[in-house]
Amino acid sequence: MLSAAVFSQAAEEKPEVVFTGTPWSTMGISGNGRYIVGTRQYTEAYRFDVQEGRLFIAKTTGEYDDMCFADVTDDGMIVGKSSDMLPAIYNTATNEWEHLEVPHTGITEGYANEVTPDGKTIVGYVMGSIDPTKPYTVFPCVWRLQSDGTYQYEDLPNPDTDFFGTKTQFISTRTISADGNTVVGVMVEKKGRFYQPII
Numbered sequence: 017m018l019s020a021a022v023f024s025q026a027a028e029e030k031p032e033v034v035f036t037g038t039p040w041s042t043m044g045i046s047g048n049g050r051y052i053v054g055t056r057q058y059t060e061a062y063r064f065d066v067q068e069g070r071l072f073i074a075k076t077t078g079e080y081d082d083m084c085f086a087d088v089t090d091d092g093m094i095v096g097k098s099s100d101m102l103p104a105i106y107n108t109a110t111n112e113w114e115h116l117e118v119p120h121t122g123i124t125e126g127y128a129n130e131v132t133p134d135g136k137t138i139v140g141y142v143m144g145s146i147d148p149t150k151p152y153t154v155f156p157c158v159w160r161l162q163s164d165g166t167y168q169y170e171d172l173p174n175p176d177t178d179f180f181g182t183k184t185q186f187i188s189t190r191t192i193s194a195d196g197n198t199v200v201g202v203m204v205e206k207k208g209r210f211y212q213p214i215i
Contacts (some may be wrong), residue, residue: 137159
């Protein structure tokens, strides 16, 4: 009888609709639902605080500035791509990007595309002209929070062969589980024509 009463009460509840004032692309939402982040390419990026109804906007610095707010933690930490095209955390107190560690030489671009709700693990990629026989090499990776508050870079496996048995062109990481232990992405085969989901 108790379970029926609980079900009846839940069925009568209505979802709440909140106008955020953000008329452009939503990229991520915190695990607790408090923060929403998004980006308007070449123009600005935003974080909306649902609880306080507060909108934070960061303007781009140049005409072709492709910075991006990609995801956000439960406490409002923003990850994405800086104005320098590198994976970074955006500090809303100083209005500055704090770049994540990039250990490979020749890295010119990267992206931190998702973070666990607790902020302990960030998933993304870095890329650059590492191998002279290729225009770019892509390294799928994670950054893990250390006891001193810094993030340490870790390469993710980059299979030698793709699903056709030929050379993998690259792995594009997309999302990470809340516990930081499972990453989902896409494998791109040698010619770049076919894609295969990969875990």
